Amino acid sequence: ELLYSLFVEAVEQVPIAISITDKKAKILYVNEEFCRVTGYRPEDILGENESLLSDKRTPREVYYDLWRTISAKKVWRGTLCNRHRSGERYLSDLTIAPMLNEAGAITHYIGMHRDITQSY
Numbered sequence: 001e002l003l004y005s006l007f008v009e010a011v012e013q014v015p016i017a018i019s020i021t022d023k024k025a026k027i028l029y030v031n032e033e034f035c036r037v038t039g040y041r042p043e044d045i046l047g048e049n050e051s052l053l054s055d056k057r058t059p060r061e062v063y064y065d066l067w068r069t070i071s072a073k074k075v076w077r078g079t080l081c082n083r084h085r086s087g088e089r090y091l092s093d094l095t096i097a098p099m100l101n102e103a104g105a106i107t108h109y110i111g112m113h114r115d116i117t118q119s120y
């Protein structure tokens with residue numbers, strides 16, 4: 001019980017933007033850093049698709065590669081052009097890992113990203 005609340009607090013407070021989605025990228029959970037980086041409050045974005053963050057400038061091939069990789073149960077890492085709630089664009093260094101059940105089937109995806117605009 002104590003360890004459980006410690007895990008929850010750790011994910012809430014870790015300084016990387018974390019989201020958990022279903023298999024179609026519908027957002028089920030976001031942590032505090034995700035809200036800070038994207039500008040959305042949980043109530044704005046829970047239930048929406050991650051594509052809400054897309055600036056639509058990221059080449060389609062990047063998304064094909066992303067989905068091909070994660071649906072094959074592998075970890076994908078890359079850079080996307082995202083849009084903050086304010087409309088401002090930022091570069092996102094994103095890692096997506098599939099979450100598997102005991103039978104080895106994908107149940108969710110976990111996304112972890114950082115705003116790397118300043119590094120360019």
Ligand code: FAD
Pocket residue numbers: 019020021023024025049050051052053054055058063064067068071080081082092094096109110111113
């Ligand atoms: P979409 O129609 O959503 O996707 C483009 C192509 O991807 C489709 O033509 C299809 O080939 C493929 N595709 C889409 N959904 C599926 C699916 N369920 N299974 C297999 N293939 C599929 N995108 C961002 O732009 N920024 C982010 O920060 C971001 N974070 C993500 C985090 C997680 C955990 C996941 C799972 C996805 C994330 N995505 C993110 C991808 C996002 O869900 C969209 O696929 C993407 O933004 C493109 O959106 P779209 O509306 O242009 O096209």
